[in-house]
């Protein structure tokens with residue numbers, strides 16, 4: 558499972574990662590669990606060579622869930638407002 562869709566996906570650092578790292582589980586998740594999961598995903602994003610493309614695509618789609626380009630949904634909303 559990968560967190561990306563698009564022509565640049567072949568270069569995504571998350572291609573072989575668990576999609577579950579990048580998206581909240583269907584069941585509830587404690588705050589500490591969410592932070593740990595998101596931090597693990599963000600560390601993968603930090604080394605991703607298509608991070609900018611990924612973030613731009615998520616912003617363009619108004620992606621409302623998951624880690625994209627190293628940012629979670631709340632961080633992307635803040636970015637769009639500024």
Ligand code: SF4
Pocket residue numbers: 560561569570571572579601602603605606607608609611612624625626627
């Ligand atoms: S920035 Fe993160 S979510 Fe986006 S393609 Fe790279 S590793 Fe995957």
